[in-house]
Amino acid sequence: MKIEQLMALYGENGALLEELYEKFKKDPNSLDKEWSLFFQEVETNGVYSQNGSNGNGNGNGKSAVSTSFTDAQAGSIREMGIINLLNAYRRQGHLAANVDPLGISQPNRKFIESKLGNLTAADLDTVVDTQNPSLGRAKLKDVVAWFEKAYCSTVGYEQYYLVNDEEREWLQHQIESAEYHAPLPKSIRLRLFEKLFQADHLETFLAKKYVGKKRFSLEGGESMIPMLDTIVEEAGRFKMDGLVIGMAHRGRLNVLVNVIEKPASLVFAEFEEKADKSAGSYADVKYHLGYSNSKMTSSGKEVKLSLAFNPSHLEAVNPVVTGSVRARQEQYGDADRSKFMPITIHGDAAFAGQGVVAETINLMNLDGYTTGGTFHIVINNQIGFTTLPNESRSTLYATDLAKGYQIPIVHVNGDDPEAVYRVTKLGMEYRQKFKKDFIIDLICYRRLGHNETDEPAFTQPKMYSIIKNHPPTAQLYEKKLINDGDITGEELDFIKNGSAQGLEDSFQRAKEQDIKMKVDTMQGVWAKYSKEPLDSGTATSLLAEQIDRIVKAITTVPDGFTPNPKLVKLLQSRKEMAEGKASLDYGMAEALSFGSILENGFRVRLSGQDSQRGTFSHRHAVLVDINSGAKYVGLNHISEKQARAEVVNSSLSEFSVLGFEYGYSLSDPSALVLWEAQFGDFANNTQVIFDQFLSSSEVKWQRMSGLVILLPHGYEGQGPEHSSGRIERFLQLCADNNMQVANCTNAAQYFHLLRRQILRNFRKPLIIFTPKSLLRFPGALSPIDDLLKGAFREVLPDQAEIKADKVEKVVFSFGKVYYDLLKYREENKVQSTALIRVEQVYPFPAKEIQEVLKTYKNAKTFVWCQEEPKNQGAWTFVRDRFEDLLPNGTKLIYAGRKESASPAAGHMKVHTKEQEQLVSDAYSV
Ligand SMILES: Cc1ncc(C[n+]2csc(CCOP(=O)(O)OP(=O)(O)O)c2C)c(N)n1
Ligand SMILES: [Mg+2]
CATH class of the missing domain: 3.40.50.11610 (Multifunctional 2-oxoglutarate metabolism enzyme, C-terminal domain)
Structure with missing residues (x-):
């Protein structure tokens, strides 16, 4: 008997069965063969009748068609029924979970109840083998109670759509295990309380001291602070080296002070706009600023925490953060990507609405971009400015798009800090084990308006009348801890007084010592670079023997590797260019430039659509074996001591890919990082990265980037698109020596310009309008001698x-x-x-x-x-x-x-x- 048939006997499908049986009676041939055989068997053997249950049935007493089975059939039917029920919890339990602290969206128990309604008292008393070590053999009613607790309390788990059995079963095993639900040790509960209290107190403190000043309060979502604290602690336990966080305005000051431990006195100086003229300053609002700090975790491992600077443009920082983590992983040899992890924190409205979210998630499993998994947190306060979820998304959950990417998602009630703790630990274990993204949808609320001067009751009167009467999470948890019995009010008061005093002391210190805003820049890997000036005269020419080594590497392939015959010719012609028998084209000039940069010890990373071959078939940095499809990168076979080249075909995205490369360039100034647009026209799909990051990050945040942007440009009759990279737009962004904009009219100029970019002692973005027809135009070719002497000439x-x-x-x-x-x-x-x-x-x-x-x-x-x-x-x-x-x-x-x-x-x-x-x-x- 087919499983589907058995399952159909259970629950609401009883009605379907009845319908099928009616059809069968009228015309046995009107049904599928399987069903027809089934009913025949039932009728012939007398195990299926309309005369009432034999007591061993499937518990579906409501069905007009009742069943009578042999004992064996009845046994397997019941078993399937139970499995079906338990799977319903795994699949739809999240709908029945109590995840909304405001109770506006009520648990939807319809589906679960429809399954439960089919159980008789006798069924519930039946002892079943659960195959779950925590439950063993148990009465069905105890199993149901356990699954209720596991899947329908204050967390809704979505893991059922994971097609990878190992991942899905691992998650289910964790969620259904007794250890996962075991009471938390007192030390953890006190820590959760402390972080919650600090989150709450910082906001009320700032509200009192800086009345009416914008801070984008976290209130209503305070649980994010113990959540991040848990991530940091877990990172320590996993011996991780660094976490890079990207987040928007909401709760940012709270994260800075209570997670990254930026001294509160510096935040106070920012509120008071006390600048230290000699140290320069950031030219951005305080809730966009980044900060880095090393934090000692309780397991004794220090973890570096960095919050990326970001603009107002929601979600744009996601690819920047992931690229920056990827660069760290490459720099520090984190081959299995277990040492550095991105954390991106999203708003519910922004996560559902901004396309860059999907564009960035889509990079997660690509060889050239993976970071081994991003930890996502959605601060789901159930509102975006004044817009409610039903106006801002077409999906049930804010996170639904991530399901298609096979990312597990948990929705957790922000008023249950212990559940927050459990899911956070689960997420970290999952990320480290499977090296994939994980999402926590923190369902909470926004106590105030969009910002502190906003009146939310204008637009959400009902929601805000509920919020007004809803106690803060710290208060609710305080009550719970005291009710639980083993923690006293004095212990909690001690924590509260200590935290409050700490903040007050920082405030006084900031005043008395006249603490000023602090700018940190040019530290760590940036220490050896200078901010200014735009030096000229960087020597970029090569020695003949250097060229020989590079040419050998890029024009030969290993034994047994067979490139396309046309490419064999190309390699031969490149050899001839190097021997002086022909002039160099741009493709060869670029390859020699990259090769020499690698030999100088700088990594080269180029990504863009079809960049391995090159849109115009001019690059062929990565060769493909015509028999095996294997790839070969000659640039990585120059010498033992050379740095590595990574030439990557990107996903068909501009926004996320350019953002990623920009982030990469921020974290690794010793790499020549390039992004290439397929045609220059497509750069406008990533306008935010040009406007908000590349052109202005130095002046706003004192953050430099040496990213190179290659934009194919030139009027060749290809029509409105594919002609212009929009030179005018880039020039309009130019001021304060923020970028370089070039267009090389011969191959040697391109060679020297790329080398100049990496050999200089400062970093500025370089926009190059690159050729199409000139790639092979005889007049634009250069003799090899032009690489052995000279430099890039601006005119x-x-x-x-x-x-x-x-x-x-x-x-x-x-x-x-x-x-x-x-x-x-x-x-x-x-x-x-x-x-x-x-x-x-x-x-x-x-x-x-x-x-x-x-x-x-x-x-x-x-x-x-x-x-x-x-x-x-x-x-x-x-x-x-x-x-x-x-x-x-x-x-x-x-x-x-x-x-x-x-x-x-x-x-x-x-x-x-x-x-x-x-x-x-x-x-x-
Ligand atoms: C790309 C972009 N569009 C519009 C805005 C203006 N804006 C700032 S916050 C906000 C609402 C954000 O809602 P949500 O993502 O839910 O975050 P919340 O403020 O609720 O934490 C909007 C529309 C913006 N900052 N960025
Ligand atoms: Mg929101």
């Missing part, structure tokens, strides 16, 4: 043999249009025009341009020629800067496309006509 002088004093016009350009200008000049034998390539437009190379202007003393006309429409490209940015440099009375003249709402024309013919026009304009204006 390239005219290389033609023209007489400087005959030059009447100077045309400046940025990028590949130079080659169109050059072609025109040659074809039209123009003698009086010099063509100057600006290769780095920010920081603006004013000095170098002045030198050029000095060379062409007789020039009277100065032109900026660009491919991009007038409202785009570098035009408006350079126009103002040239004004200060050009001779009095002269202005920079524009030659380029007219203004346009779209970046490029849709048709090749239009493109070509426009391109010809703008080039001839450069000569005729």
Whole structure:
């Protein structure tokens, strides 16, 4: 008999069975063969009748169709019924759990009750073998009671959808075990109380001392503090080295003081805005600032805790934190990823609403991005600003999207700190054992408005009338501890007084000692880098023997490895480039640059869509064996002492991947970290990372990044998309020497620019508008000699043999249009025009341009020629800067496309006509 058939005999499926039986009676052929046989068997053998139960039935006394079975059948039916019931607890128990401290969403017991309703008193007294070591052989009613406690008390567990049996069964085993539910030792309970009290007290203290000041109170969700404290303690027990936390505004000050142990006096200084002028300052609000500290855990292991700086943009910090952990794991050789772990803390509304949540979770099992599991906490206060869950998500739980990623989720009632403790320990064990993400959905409430000046009763009057009368978690727990009997009021008062006094003392100290805001920067791995200045003249050339070693590694494959025949040719042609028989293209220049950087001991990490091969099939950093599909990275076979290269094909995401690489670059300044967009256009999918992090993190948070962004750009008739990387947008973000923006018109320039980026003693993001057609364009190739000498030149002088004093016009350009200008000049034998390539437009190379202007003393006309429409490209940015440099009375003249709402024309013919026009304009204006 099939299991489904047996299970169908149980519970609400009895009605279905009845229906099927009716059908069978009318026409046996109308049913599936299995069912037809089943009813035939029942009718023929007389074990299925409509004449009432024989007392050994399945307990479904309500069904109009009753059953009578042989003893063996009845036994297995009952067994299946029990399994079905227990599985119902495992599957749907969470719906019946009491997880909402406010009682607004009531436990839904419908499903469980429908199963329980089928049990007779006799069934409940039956002794069953539970296969559970904690229960052994027990009466069914005791088993049910145990499962009620395990699955339907103050925690709702969602693990049933895990397809990996080992994981699911391990979780169920834990949840159903007696040890898991054993009473907690007194020391733990006191610690939970202490952390709860501190969480509560900090908020009320700040409310009193800084009336009306925004702090995004944690009140209502105080249990997060004992939860994080437990994570830190568990990290110590697991001998972990570091935890990196990403979180938004809610409860951030509380986490800083009560978990990371940032001195409260520093937070008070921030409230009072007491700056120490000599030490510089952060230029951001206090509830966005990060902090790092080492904390000794009770197991004797010190754990480094870091809270990442983050902008207001909710959830954007998630990939940054995961990337930063990945970098630490690589740096410190944490091969099994058990030493460093990201913790991301989310709001309920943001978790459900922000796409970057899914984009980041999607990285979790990818070789190039995994961190061995993120610990997620959702501060589920059942509201987002003024918006209720039914207005802000289409799912039952805020966390539902994570189910598709096979992440276990527990929903825990924030008013039960002991349950919080248990699920947190469970999560840490799971993460360390299975190296996967885990989510705790902390169901709580928000005692105040969105911020401290907000009136929540305007929009949620009912909810807030409940909250008004709802005691804080610390008070509820205090009562429980005293009722339980082994903890006295005096013991709790001791904790309370000690914590309160500690805070008061810090407050007084901050006042008396005039403690000022503190800026920590350039510490640890950053200590050897300088903040300023933008030094020039970094030597980036190579020695011939260095090149030989690299060339050998990147142009040969191991015995038995068979690349595609076309790639064998490519490797051969790269060898010839190195031997001086041909000029180098960008792909080879990049490979040599990476190889030399690795040899210098710096890691190289490049990620982006299809980056291993390269969108334009120009890179082939990772070769694939045509027979086995095995991959080979020649860059990792240069020498024994070299650093490792990691060239990764990314998921089809920009936001999370760029965020990840930015985070990586923050934690490992000694790695050349690059992100490549498939086409420059797609960079706008990750605008937040450019605006809120890359361009502004130095000024806001004193956090540097040497990340390189490769944005394929160039007008080649491919239409509105795939033409522009939006130069203008990046230039608009440029100020205070925050970034570098470049476009290399030959392979050697690209080689030197990449090397300059890593060899400098400071780190600034570098945006490179990279070529498409120029990748193999003969004019843009470079002889190998150009790698053995020279350096990146921010401005390239005219290389033609023209007489400087005959030059009447100077045309400046940025990028590949130079080659169109050059072609025109040659074809039209123009003698009086010099063509100057600006290769780095920010920081603006004013000095170098002045030198050029000095060379062409007789020039009277100065032109900026660009491919991009007038409202785009570098035009408006350079126009103002040239004004200060050009001779009095002269202005920079524009030659380029007219203004346009779209970046490029849709048709090749239009493109070509426009391109010809703008080039001839450069000569005729
Ligand atoms: C991307 C983004 N959109 C909008 C906002 C404005 N905003 C700040 S907090 C908030 C509500 C957040 O709700 P939730 O995620 O539940 O966190 P809570 O404040 O309830 O802890 C909104 C909409 C923002 N900070 N970031
Ligand atoms: Mg919320």
